Amino acid sequence: MTRSRFFWRAMLALLIGAVSGALANAIGLPLPWMLGPMIGTTIAALARAPIVAPLRLRDIFLPILGVMLGSSVNASLLSALGQWGVTLALLVPFGIATALASYWFFRRIGRYDPVTAFFSAMPGGLNDMVLMGGAEGGDERRIAMAHAIRILAVILLAVLFFGLALGVTSASSAPPPLGLDQLTAQDWLILGACALAGPPLARLLRLPAPVIVGPMLLSAAAHVGGLVVVGPPTLFIIVAQVVIGTLIGARFVGTAIAQVGRDMLLGLGSSLLMIAVAVLFAMIVNRLTGTEISHAFLAYSPGGLTEMSLLALAMGQEVAYVSVMHVARITLVVFAAPLALPWLRRRQGALS
Helix, strand or coil: CCHHHHHHHHHHHHHHHHHHHHHHHHHCCCCHHHHHHHHHHHHHHHCCCCCCCCHHHHHHHHHHHHHHHHCCCCHHHHCCHHHHHHHHHCHHHHHHHHHHHHHHHHHHHCCCCHHHHHHHHCCCCHHHHHHHHHHCCCCHHHHHHHHHHHHHHHHHHHHHHHHHHCCCCCCCCCCCCCCHHHCCHHHHHHHHHHHHHHHHHHHHCCCCCHHHHHHHHHHHHHHHCCCCCCCCCHHHHHHHHHHHHHHHHHCCCCCCHHHHHHHHHHHHHHHHHHHHHHHHHHHHHHHHHCCCHHHHHHHHCCCCHHHHHHHHHHCCCCHHHHHHHHHHHHHHHHHHHHHHHHHHHHHHCCCC
């Protein structure tokens, strides 16, 4: 594909995303500027529209979202760190239970080979699981499909769970708009430094999802330290969410429903199992600590770090709590998966 054709197809994807976001915002959908583009571009991709994912924009706009998420952290939230121990401790059994349930589903119902089922079943680390699974002889396309469906399904079903089961909406929790002229030169300098310096710092520290986690940590430190009291302008946040939503939907480019419909349904079934486990563990945390089920549910929901953190913000939940749990979950999955695979090989006997 020529650069010119790629450019115009990427622009069409973004246009579909922006229009879908505006429509979602008009009808009052939670997190409209990400959910709208995600749904719109998914439909366009499955309908074989001539679009491509504007991947280069990811590393430009993810740091902006990281800075925004970090701006929600304050000293009072950090004082609650000691109360998060139970949730963190239960992440290990949660990860094991989720992975086992999903692995069983892909093996018994989907009849996937063990390697493909194993890496498809992991509750996090889309890019890492695709790369690791391919290196171990798994079906990369099926692994990628399983994780793409997981993120899409978890976000949509989490919104329904909040609205129907918990009665939580985003109508009263949306922050007031912040104009470009409301930031001082010092605000621009500090927030810009967080966005630029965060990714390389996170890579140096070998943190998961460095493009968003690094800026989020620096932004949180700047806000807790009182260096800045505002986040990025609302316009920047909207554009960043449109880009991220478009990228999620555009993952399905080249996917023909008739050819991979079964894999998509299996991914949905696996996602439902993961959500059921998340609800169960959220109820356990609620019983043990008194933490609201809505908070604990988002902390355990096996969606993406960016998406779940944004959903927490939209729903008025504790973003720092949710973000910390997802960073820990992704780290656990990425480091534990290669260690667990040899054990699985010994158990299965069929892998070699």
